[in-house]
Amino acid sequence: MAQPVELPSKIEVGPVIDEGHSLASVSDKIAGIVIKRKITIGWVFGFLIAFGFLQLLMAGATWLFVKGVGVWGINIPVGWGFAIVNFVWWIGIGHAGTLISAILLLLNQSWRNAINRFAEAMTIFAVMCAGMFPVLHTGRPWLAYWLLPYPNTMWLWPQFRSPLVWDVFAVSTYLTISAVFWYVGLIPDFATLRDSSKQLWKARIYGMLAMGWRSSARHWQRYEKAALLLAGLSTPLVVSVHTVVSFDFAVAQLPGWHTTIFPPYFVAGAIYSGFAMVLTLMIPVRTFYGLEDIITIRHLNNMAKVTLATGMIVGYGYMFEAFFGYYSADIYEKFMIWNRMTGPYAPFYYCLIFCNVITPQFLWIKKLRTTPLILWCISIVVNIGMWLERFVIVITSLHRDFLPSSWGMYWPTRWDWAVYLGTLGLFMTCIFLFVRVLPMITIFELRMLLPGARVKEPVAQ
């Protein structure tokens, strides 16, 4: 048994999986969390808190439907408030999943294996939260289905020139693909769970979900194909979704919105916040469930690097927004950026600069990258920063646009907050359930990382 494990030479900080794991131990460890482990007080406690917040969403939405969007702080000129801010924020967070599972798969980044399942789950939940807002924020949500092109008795189609219609397609596609990808990835593990579950009813449920997976070579070969295809499919989505979302702004002609830099700058921001959120969730989970040996320091380190990189791109975006404002020689653009920096919302702007540009610079230091606690704090700050970014973009451009006579202000009401915190509740609730009922780490993929699995590797290449 105890044969020495020789590590791949290119590993810098620690292995992708710690020593002493065997094929069996991995399965047991991860499946165990779902199958054997009893429900702990900590989990119940956390779940209840999350569930409590979820109730805020219920209350907020109910009141919203009863009274109308007027319960929020929005007005003329600021027609979009928290709803759109949150929408963009959540969609952004949803990006890490696809990126990790798809792009890193194509790039053959083995370290992703430990985290992709979790990231994908997070993606789906985030997109769920995001998806709610476009509906909630309409004045007559019960008619939101009019955004879908379907043959109707009015002989009317949606306005295909409107970015909001593009959103409908972009987001729904994204949700579908991510969900399928996620599910396909789960199949082998469902099988594992099926086989390792003691009670028949559990076995049945996992059995159905496993769709009769028997780990035959044929299954595996097809699985690989499917995974690759899906990866190929969803890779462009990583770029497309947030590009389309950015069109909501870029296509409009408001100062500060009407700019070509938005797509790349939004995508970068999305991945940025996505990775930050993965870190925010992953670090506690790995501690609570003692997965330090599977989600190793190296993972954190890599994710930190991605965060830093995208953070830099975002910072570059800010710089150029300002530059364009100045260089455009357009009185409205000029004023917009000036107003952003010195106007009533200036504090939010500087706060965002601190969170998104200053903070990530700490990640240059390896010591900090590899200290989970600090990394966790930084990731939180980044999340906040990215939310502020959306707030600043949406509000500052709207509240003072072209005619000074129509300038106004926007301040959220308690119902804005209720719905926002509510979606956080929904998100966390889903996460809590997920870690309980599904293997949060891809068992079989982890197995591949094991020395035992690596034997055939040269042949495969």
Next chain:
Amino acid sequence: MSQIFSSGTNSLARMSIVIGVVALAGVGGALFELIADSTYATRQGDAREQPIPFSHAHHVGSMGIDCRYCHTSVENSDWSVIPPTKTCMNCHSQIWINSPTLEPVRESFRTNQSIRWTKVYDLPDYVYFNHSIHVKKGVGCETCHGRIDQQPLTYQQPSLQMRWCLDCHRNPEQHLRPRDQITTMGYVPSEPQAELGARLVKEYHVQKLDTCWTCHR
């Protein structure tokens, strides 16, 4: 370890795929369309209950009374107008003076109380329809109200759905008729409708109005 599923489950699984797809995609949409188009929703062909079983078949069909005798303002107002009781009494003070069915009419006239008719052609309140201009442009009564001369009880002939309006607003030629034939029932064009329609479109300067504010404001 024991089998979890019987072998039959496989076929079940395969079926579930097909069924799933059909169920999700098909039924929802189909149902929606069905309801939207159902005569329940549109109330098409629905003869409403009236205080007096007034028969257009009798008055128009057998008596041959012109529409405009009762619906006086059809040529100069939005509304064709349900006739005042007085109009009924013009004749029914002479004939059928004791018919029990007509008691409500006489009562209305005595007590100066309106007769309470039920609307048959009932457009939503954000739709602004103008009778006079349609009549002027050569749209016959029959075109929308059907063979009123054959309706013992008046019912809603068309679906009154927006696409029904648009169908004519976009291709008026298929329904136009000469102005002198407006009130004719069972009108048959003397020449092919295509040619006639095309000619009338020019003659009556009929526009293809399908902008929103033509009907909604």
Next chain:
Amino acid sequence: MSENSDSLNLTSIRTKLDKAKGAGYWRSLDELASVEGFKEFLHREFPRQASEWIDDEGRRNFLKIMGASLALAGLSACTRQPTEFIMPYVEAPEQAIPGKPLFYATAFPVSGIASPVLVEAHEFRPTKVEGNPEHPASMGATDVQAQASILGLYDPDRLQTVNYIGEVRSYPSFLSSFVNILARQQGNQGSGIRILTETVTSPTLYGQMQDVLKLYPDAKWYQWEPTGHGRRMGSQIAFGKYLNPIYKFDQADVVLSIDGNFLGNGPGGVRYARDFVSKRIMRDGATTQSRFYAVETTPTSTGCKADHRQAIKPSEVSGFLQGLTASLNNSAASGPLANSKFYSALVKDLQAAKGRSIVIAGEDQSPEVHARVHFINEMLGNNGHTVVFTQSLEAKPVDQWADLQALVTDLHSGQVELLVIMGGNPVYSAPPELNLRGAIQMAKTRVRLGEHDDETSEICQWNIPMAHAYEAWSDAPAYDGTVSIIQPLIAPLYGGKSAHELLSAFTETPEKSSYLSVRDYWTAKHTGADFETWWKHSVHDGFVRDSAPPAVSASASLAIPRTAIGPAAGSGYDISFHSDPYVLDGRYANNAWLQELPRPITRLTWDNAVLVSRKTAAELKVEDEDRVAIDSNGHTVWGAITVLPGQPDGSIALSLGYGRTRSGRAGNGAGFDVYPLRSASNPYYARGASVRKLGEKFKLAPVQHHFAMEGREPVHAGTIDEFKQDPYFSEKKSELPPKGLTIFPDTWKYEGYAWGMAIDLTACVGCSACVVACQAENNIAVVGKEQVLNTREMHWIRIDRYYKGEPDEPDMYFQPVACVQCEQAPCEVVCPVAATETDAEGLNNMVYNRCVGTRYCSNNCPYKVRRFNFLLFSDWETESTKLQKNPDVTVRSRGVMEKCSYCVQRINYAKITAEKEDRKVRDGEIVPACAAACPSQAIMFGDLNDPKSRVTQWKRHSLNYSLLAELNTRPRTTYLTEIRNPNPEVGKSEKDS
């Protein structure tokens, strides 16, 4: 509810209806139609009114309004229409074609002066007010109050029953007890009777009053109103008789206004605006402009149009005029402002324009000031030319303050058995030192005829609901004396009685209807044959032709006593009192349209404020919305500060008419009451007031927060010299993108009609009549102060106000902005459901029933003219106001966007009419509500494809420019640059323009 069914009224109907909600609504309406009392309610006075309730269309309109909620609330592909009913006429009335509105000529009197109007009635249901084009005082336009009067008619808070000390009685029961009271008076010649009215101008009413006084020789009739005193007494002082000045602004080359807010406000305001503007506009090739100086104690919308405006403390006005008088006599200039460039220029201009100038004093100025102004006009030889006089329009002009004093004395003497108060609201508006509240209670029997259950009714035993102007017959003169016959449009909704009917109660024919009273008066008065035709014509036209009194010649003497001006200057601040431009002395405080209508200068809604200059604010260490206490006249009031450039330093401006406690749902608690600060001795202004900062804030609700143009030029303005040098100077201010610069195929050619609008900024006087007109025509909701605070007001057209020039004495500009109907509309491309689309005639169609409410269109609208129903703003509850709704416009529900439509309902109506007559729509056949109401004809609408249409002419003018042209939205509404005529010698407004 009244005990006997014969006086069943809307109250009881409402209570009936309240039981039935939603779908049950119209069912119960139908049931109502069969209630016995209900029928009588309908047929009581106006048989034809009945039809309004039981005819097909009238009911349809109810259903339209009701059904709209249902429709807008949940229209989807499968909405099922609810079962609705049709109640046809039993016998069709003559003139009415169901579905076609009728217009009736009548008049709406404001403190006795009639605004001649045409009232639009749908199935005999008054819905909208237009000006009477044939009447010299209107020429088709109206002022704000006339426009809002239609809401006043349906005001749900009006007094709805006759009541005696709180308990409901019927009018007959009042009459019976009234007879007894009178019986006691017959013995003593009615020496115990006192009648207090507002200013009486109605010839009929005066005739009736004389009859009453004949019957009761010792009875006394007093008149009092809180404002308009200076004008009346001014002529008395200057000429020794009561005269009515009429100004000919169309003949004046130089105008000096002392606090005068004559453009679109006050008696003749509508006509004055028209005349004044005719000397200012550059459209029709004019190359000269009249010059307008304003000297003001607080900025007014009129002052904003001045070429040179000078702020002055109220206590200095008299001195200024004395100085001016001297200077015009070429003696040494003295007094306030005397050594300013402004002053010397003014004097020069006035002297140069003898007989062609006008000096006019404001309604709120003292008799002394008015008198001095009359004298100056005399010196300048204006009297008889630009200023002509007729005998006073009042039936019996008196010193009303003396009248009020006399009444109080009588009351204190305890000899008053019967006090009848007709209209007005003296308890609210009288100076505190008279303690009218206490005094009135000394009268044994107190009878009040009032529209509302207000502060005065509170202390009267008998309260009789007063009929609205559109509910009863009467007559009243316009500003020039032309008498209008006021005909009712609808039977009194709340069983109201007119002053005529109440006066009849004194006589042996107590039940005589107002119709008979008016008709009898004119029968007696009419000379010449065939009264019938004459009467028919007069009623039809809305006024009695050639009834304007002849001009009288008068010469002013300068025996003018200086009125007491309170404590000497130095200590404390001046206060100038002004009647609010909209609710006036408080009489319209419960009119929600007027309350929510932004004040032209402060842009405030729902409140009055303490107006101070920047310097004064600095002295007091206060800023906007700071609450302060103002002590003056031994009383203290609390109000919120608004810092207002153009306000004289050391002087506070307060507007009357607020702080009502019993006006109704709209007026109660709006603003603060400043009447306590007015002394009976000098009600025009006060001196030595002290102002204390209270260290707390009070939220004010202005609709505009930024008044500087921020380097952008939404308003193009220039001087007449600039215009002469380069007629196209304004065009150069905006950079136009090259034609066809758009990513969307720019192929659509607008054949057929191409609707467009032009707004002449030189002509716009900022009176806001257009805003209310639009609100009435398009069923625009009132949102209330809370919502305005969050900038959610719904007005489709707003009047922006900008500052330019130095911060303390800036030039001010108005700019009406409604949807400009872009050809390349930014709103259109972003709406996901295509609920807003530009149509073949260039109108931007906003379709409520398609809108899902993403608000993206509003975000993307650079003009921010779109309005959103954030909550259920339209009123589905109040029964009475439903009667006002325009059946041709959908009543919007919650969650949909709305905006100006160029009054598409009027466009469609005209197009259909034209098509039926096989012709094209004629120029001027379509007039949007705003353009129709505009006193100065600043708005022109028409077909841009018609080279001869007036709007095309306007747009061809070199001064024409598009708002935000650089955005390439190609707006259909464009503006004509504002041109002013400053005196080069003053050399002010060349600065920073």
